[in-house]
Amino acid sequence: MLATFTTKEGLLVIRSEDLRRIQDRADGHPCIAAWIEGDEVLTMSILGTAQENLDRIVTAEAQQFAAYAEMQARSQQGLPALPIVRGGKVAR
Numbered sequence: 001m002l003a004t005f006t007t008k009e010g011l012l013v014i015r016s017e018d019l020r021r022i023q024d025r026a027d028g029h030p031c032i033a034a035w036i037e038g039d040e041v042l043t044m045s046i047l048g049t050a051q052e053n054l055d056r057i058v059t060a061e062a063q064q065f066a067a068y069a070e071m072q073a074r075s076q077q078g079l080p081a082l083p084i085v086r087g088g089k090v091a092r
Helices: 050-076
Strands: 002-007 010-015 019-023 031-037 040-046 084-086 089-091
Touching: 002 040, 002 050, 010 031, 019 050, 031 050
Parallel strands: none
Antiparallel strands: 002 010, 019 031, 031 040, 084 089
């Protein structure tokens, strides 16, 4: 899954499995995200607090798991998968 963060420069998108840390800084600077990219640990300042970002990621992943569970249940009942809505349009 992908985790999306807002930075002063725009959006930062990281694979959830590469995310290593979301941390508030005590010096009054913005929160930082740390992730693995190749053999390097990269960091970037992100907007919001660590708890706000963590709550948003957990909520988004829970929604994805629920959608997957619903798809599996429909499949086991012999029903077709529901269409995926992206950008306000139904993808089939």
